[in-house]
Amino acid sequence: MTNKKEIIAGIIIIGNEILSGRTQDINTKTISLWLNTIGIKVTEVTIIADVEQTIIDTVNEFKKRFNYVFTSGGIGPTHDDITAQSVSKAFNIEYGPHKEAMKILENYYQPGEFSEGRQKMAWMPVSAKLIYNPSSGAPGFNVENVYCLPGVPSILKSMIGGLTNELVGGDPIISHTLSLRTVESEIAKSLSNVQDNNKDVDIGSYPFFKAGKLGVSIVLRSPEQKKIDKCNSEILKFVKEKNIELVENS
Amino acid sequence: MTNKKEIIAGIIIIGNEILSGRTQDINTKTISLWLNTIGIKVTEVTIIADVEQTIIDTVNEFKKRFNYVFTSGGIGPTHDDITAQSVSKAFNIEYGPHKEAMKILENYYQPGEFSEGRQKMAWMPVSAKLIYNPSSGAPGFNVENVYCLPGVPSILKSMIGGLTNELVGGDPIISHTLSLRTVESEIAKSLSNVQDNNKDVDIGSYPFFKAGKLGVSIVLRSPEQKKIDKCNSEILKFVKEKNIELVENS
Numbered sequence: 476m477t478n479k480k481e482i483i484a485g486i487i488i489i490g491n492e493i494l495s496g497r498t499q500d501i502n503t504k505t506i507s508l509w510l511n512t513i514g515i516k517v518t519e520v521t522i523i524a525d526v527e528q529t530i531i532d533t534v535n536e537f538k539k540r541f542n543y544v545f546t547s548g549g550i551g552p553t554h555d556d557i558t559a560q561s562v563s564k565a566f567n568i569e570y571g572p573h574k575e576a577m578k579i580l581e582n583y584y585q586p587g588e589f590s591e592g593r594q595k596m597a598w599m600p601v602s603a604k605l606i607y608n609p610s611s612g613a614p615g616f617n618v619e620n621v622y623c624l625p626g627v628p629s630i631l632k633s634m635i636g637g638l639t640n641e642l643v644g645g646d647p648i649i650s651h652t653l654s655l656r657t658v659e660s661e662i663a664k665s666l667s668n669v670q671d672n673n674k675d676v677d678i679g680s681y682p683f684f685k686a687g688k689l690g691v692s693i694v695l696r697s698p699e700q701k702k703i704d705k706c707n708s709e710i711l712k713f714v715k716e717k718n719i720e721l722v723e724n725s
Numbered sequence: 726m727t728n729k730k731e732i733i734a735g736i737i738i739i740g741n742e743i744l745s746g747r748t749q750d751i752n753t754k755t756i757s758l759w760l761n762t763i764g765i766k767v768t769e770v771t772i773i774a775d776v777e778q779t780i781i782d783t784v785n786e787f788k789k790r791f792n793y794v795f796t797s798g799g800i801g802p803t804h805d806d807i808t809a810q811s812v813s814k815a816f817n818i819e820y821g822p823h824k825e826a827m828k829i830l831e832n833y834y835q836p837g838e839f840s841e842g843r844q845k846m847a848w849m850p851v852s853a854k855l856i857y858n859p860s861s862g863a864p865g866f867n868v869e870n871v872y873c874l875p876g877v878p879s880i881l882k883s884m885i886g887g888l889t890n891e892l893v894g895g896d897p898i899i900s901h902t903l904s905l906r907t908v909e910s911e912i913a914k915s916l917s918n919v920q921d922n923n924k925d926v927d928i929g930s931y932p933f934f935k936a937g938k939l940g941v942s943i944v945l946r947s948p949e950q951k952k953i954d955k956c957n958s959e960i961l962k963f964v965k966e967k968n969i970e971l972v973e974n975s
Contacts, residue, residue: 492929494767495900500750503772507746517744520772522753525929552910553930554917585848625963627932650745660802660842667804679742679775680803682877694747708729 480516482645485541486521487533488509489548489558501628502547509635510561514644514698515543525549531562538565543642548626550615552595558623559599559616566618570601575605575696576614583612599623609633646698653710653722662691665713666704673706690722732765732895735791735826737783738772739798739808740876751878752797764894765793765950775799780811788815793892798876800865802845808873809849809866816868818850825855826864833862849873895900896948903943903960904973908932912941915963922969923956940972 486506492498500522507517514629516528519542523529530549537544549558563570576597595612606615606622610633615624622638655662659682670678677696682689693710695703707724714721736756742748750772757767768791773779780799787794799808813820826847831839846863856865856872860883865874872888874881906910909932920928927946932939944962945953957974964971 490929491927491946492931492944494757494770495898495944496754496761496767497900497929498931499754503743504746504749507744511746517746518774520744522770522772524768551930552913554913554920555929556912590910592913595913596910629934648745650747660840660846663802663804663842663845670804676880677741679740679747679805680801681742681748682801684879694742696741696745696747703944 480645482542482643483518484510484515484543484545485537486520487515487530487537487544487546488520488626489525489530489546490522491525493522493553494524501630502624502626505579505628505632506545506547506635509639510543510642510644511648511650513639513642514647515642515649516645522643525555525557527557527564528562530558531565534562534565534621538619541616542620544621546621546623547631550596550599550613550623550625552592556595562616562618562621562623563600566621568602568618571596571601573599573601573603573605573616576616579605579607579614580587580612606634607637609637648698649700649703650705651695651703652723653695653707653714653721654683655691655693655714656720656722657689657691657717658689659691661717662693662713662719664711665717666693669706669709669713672709673702675705676702676707682699692723732792732893733768734760734765734793734795735787736767736770737794737796738770738876739775739780739781739796740772741775741805743772744774744799747838751883752874752876752881755878755882756795756797756874756885756901759889760793760892760894761898761900763889763892764897765892766895766898772805775805775807777807777811777814780808781815784815784871788869792870794871796871796873797881800846800849801872802842802862802874802877806845812866812868812871812873813850816850816871818852818868820848821851822847823853823855823866829857829864830862831854831889852883855885856884898946898948899950900951901945901953901957902973902975903945903957903964903971904933905941905943905964906938906970906972907967908939909941909943911967912943912969915967916943916960918961919956919963922959923952926952926956928956942973956969 603616679694853866860880929944
């Protein structure tokens with residue numbers, strides 16, 4: 476099995492409402508789970524304020540460090556939506572009405588309803604590629620390796636599927652979970668040995684509390700099923716030896 | 726009214742499980758809402774992997790840029806919990822068993838149950854100040870302006886209250902919400918004018934979809950009630966002129 480190069484992504488969540496705690500970000504999870512399925516690993520997320528220079532600097536840094544960059548938020552019609560103009564500046568591309576986006580929105584709204592406020596949603600880097608929006612008309616956009624998506628979770632979710640065939644991922648990352656009726660300190664040493672024997676499998680240990688009982692989920696992640704299987708059997712070995720109840724193995 | 730200096734915080738969420746999408750981060754919201762009440766504004770959040778050098782670099786950068794830094798995650802007993810050793814390296818402080826933490830955990834567990842795995846939870850920068858844990862014994866720790874908290878949300882939540890009197894905040898940030906039965910593009914221009922007239926009130930506009938109806942929440946944030954009141958009445962003026970239904974004003 477040849478291993479493709481690891482393909483990594485960074486996510487930039489833009490919005491004061493997330494930083495203030497008013498709104499719970501759930502787009503990170505949506506984007507990460509989707510990217511897993513096409514072999515792209517999210518290795519960093521940043522949540523930043525609606526401040527132009529901050530957005531410009533973060534986009535410029537991330538586009539160099541990651542194969543793919545996703546932004547979420549700030550592409551609506553109000554004064555605090557400044558992602559499109561900031562990304563235009565980051566790439567030094569003219570910010571203005573995007574021809575295809577204008578057409579899409581003209582068609583989307585009833586005659587006479589395509590107001591100035593709504594037209595702002597077609598303003599973006601003029602040479603950007605559009606990301607189509609099956610939910611509510613207003614498209615996102617893509618410049619080089621940066622993909623700009625809206626902040627509203629249901630709309631974002633409806634738009635990412637259309638990008639799947641456009642992104643070039645590595646091997647999909649396989650995830651396998653063992654849940655044990657134990658506490659972390661009980662298995663810490665054995666699990667550490669398994670990690671030492673299997674350096675290229677990402678082994679995570681996460682305590683949980685469900686239905687009144689404590690437990691630990693061990694999550695194995697790798698693009699290679701064989702490596703996960705080897706790891707899994709080494710864990711099952713110490714689980715049996717320690718007489719720990721296995722709640723889940725899937 | 727004298728305005729205290731703005732006090733800002735950065736949050737570092739540490740954990741592959743958040744980046745992979747397996748686990749939904751909710752600690753950002755918990756920490757932000759709590760800090761609001763003591764006049765500390767979160768201006769950046771980063772989510773990073775369980776990688777030592779990444780944690781060291783991020784802590785070193787954040788401790789310079791923010792008045793307060795909070796980390797969440799990676800202080801448990803397993804091999805993937807490397808926050809304590811990484812923060813020790815960032816501050817160039819010896820990583821070892823912390824005397825007071827060892828005592829707390831010795832008392833917490835039954836005789837004979839304070840195993841090697843559990844002892845790891847008392848390993849941290851040896852000169853750190855402890856952050857007490859009323860839920861499950863194992864403390865967090867504080868070095869200079871960096872506060873290291875666990876990743877388990879209920880435990881984190883139980884620990885932050887004890888820090889409230891230790892942190893020096895600015896004036897608490899007051900938040901006021903107006904919810905309107907309209908769409909953003911309808912009010913974008915008027916709201917932009919209000920923002921121009923009230924530059925030091927943070928005005929956010931957030932579309933919502935509740936009980937089958939579209940609406941927009943406008944959130945005003947400032948440490949000064951007077952400034953919020955002025956902004957609020959300017960918004961109510963255009964809301965009335967445009968004959969928009971006001972759903973909430975609180």
